[in-house]
Amino acid sequence: MQSVGEYPVIHMVPGPVSVPARILEAMCRDSDAGRIKADFIDEYRAVGGKLAPLMGTGNDVVLMSGEAMVILWGALKSCLKPGDRLLCVDTGVFGAGFAFMGESLGCEVKLVSFPPDSTINSAAALERIEGAVKAFKPKMITAVHCDTPSGTLNPLDGLGEIKRRLGVPLLAVDAVSSVGAAPVKADEWNVDILMGGSQKALSAPPCMGFAAVSPRAWDEMKTVGYQGYDSFMQFYRPEDGASLPYTPFRQGAAALDEAASIILEEGLENVFRRHLEVAELCRRGVRNLGLELFPREDAVNSPSCTAVKMPSGIAWPELRRRMTGRGLVVSGGLGCLDGKLFRLGHMGSQARADLVNQAIAILGEVL
Numbered sequence: 001m002q003s004v005g006e007y008p009v010i011h012m013v014p015g016p017v018s019v020p021a022r023i024l025e026a027m028c029r030d031s032d033a034g035r036i037k038a039d040f041i042d043e044y045r046a047v048g049g050k051l052a053p054l055m056g057t058g059n060d061v062v063l064m065s066g067e068a069m070v071i072l073w074g075a076l077k078s079c080l081k082p083g084d085r086l087l088c089v090d091t092g093v094f095g096a097g098f099a100f101m102g103e104s105l106g107c108e109v110k111l112v113s114f115p116p117d118s119t120i121n122s123a124a125a126l127e128r129i130e131g132a133v134k135a136f137k138p139k140m141i142t143a144v145h146c147d148t149p150s151g152t153l154n155p156l157d158g159l160g161e162i163k164r165r166l167g168v169p170l171l172a173v174d175a176v177s178s179v180g181a182a183p184v185k186a187d188e189w190n191v192d193i194l195m196g197g198s199q200k201a202l203s204a205p206p207c208m209g210f211a212a213v214s215p216r217a218w219d220e221m222k223t224v225g226y227q228g229y230d231s232f233m234q235f236y237r238p239e240d241g242a243s244l245p246y247t248p249f250r251q252g253a254a255a256l257d258e259a260a261s262i263i264l265e266e267g268l269e270n271v272f273r274r275h276l277e278v279a280e281l282c283r284r285g286v287r288n289l290g291l292e293l294f295p296r297e298d299a300v301n302s303p304s305c306t307a308v309k310m311p312s313g314i315a316w317p318e319l320r321r322r323m324t325g326r327g328l329v330v331s332g333g334l335g336c337l338d339g340k341l342f343r344l345g346h347m348g349s350q351a352r353a354d355l356v357n358q359a360i361a362i363l364g365e366v367l
């Protein structure tokens with residue numbers, strides 16, 4: 001176990017999270033280099049099959065080597081051409097990030113922004129989105145399920161219903177820090193591309209991105225014909241004996257396979273309950289210390305990450321110094337939230353009551 005002086009390290013960063021020994025061991029297997037590509041297809045499909053229930057999908061699952069941004073960029077580049085209309089539902093750093101990506105691809109972008117401490121769980125929020133979709137007529141809507149920097153979780157059933165009713169071609173969702181921590185229902189929510197990453201609730205290293213892709217999304221991708229390194233089309237339904245475009249990261253796929261197996265063995269409902277209970281414990285502990293949660297009262301808190309407003313009279317660098325001095329490693333605010341909050345990540349291997357209790361005790365000591 002790592003330590004800071006006499007103190008063991010309590011790792012509570014909201015990704016990458018601590019990697020369990022089973023996953024590390026799964027990654028250490030050697031490859032049969034001679035047959036590496038064709039041989040890999042079976043493993044590729046098996047991993048997709050295990051990830052599908054975590055994403056609530058019967059659609060194809062694409063795996064790519066790299067951390068989660070690879071799959072986010074690949075999805076947008078594969079679906080969008082310059083001039084296409086992209087409507088980004090923004091309740092935080094990653095919600096707004098989609099707009100930046102769309103602009104850099106030459107898309108016409110409409111941001112529908114909500115404060116970063118809120119979620120789209122009200123009729124008023126959905127009405128605003130619906131009005132914007134009717135007026136803008138986008139090709140794609142983007143949204144973030146858990147906007148990790150805010151510690152919030154956007155319910156997506158209402159948004160998916162708007163997409164269906166108004167006939168928007170594509171809905172793309174960043175579920176990077178909710179897959180494996182909260183119920184995700186890509187098909188039920190009419191999500192065409194639902195994206196995840198290996199290093200959040202899956203508890204694997206930051207080495208793989210994955211996505212559930214609907215038939216409609218494949219159709220759009222075929223029309224766009226993007227051919228770059230991160231093109232989804234390179235991964236379109238590999239046949240038996242076929243090879244994927246590049247040298248596959250077999251150990252990364254093995255890590256994802258083991259990660260999904262661990263979750264399925266525990267049982268999805270048990271995993272979700274564990275996350276909810278630990279998150280509730282964390283919020284209670286934070287409030288008992290007299291601290292304030294960042295999400296507003298009527299927002300939905302994430303079961304994977306708790307965002308706490310910076311207490312007055314202390315700046316983040318000093319609070320971080322005190323916490324790390326006692327072995328507690330958490331994250332600060334990202335982007336526009338820098339200096340305003342800090343975050344405890346309790347997803348995957350870190351969704352443990354004992355870790356949260358230790359973290360809260362240390363926080364109480366250093367404040």
Ligand code: PLP
Nearest residue numbers: 067068069094146148176177197
């Ligand atoms: N999306 C969300 C919601 C995230 O929290 C993160 C990382 O924190 C990412 C995307 C990007 O993930 P990565 O850093 O693995 O590329």
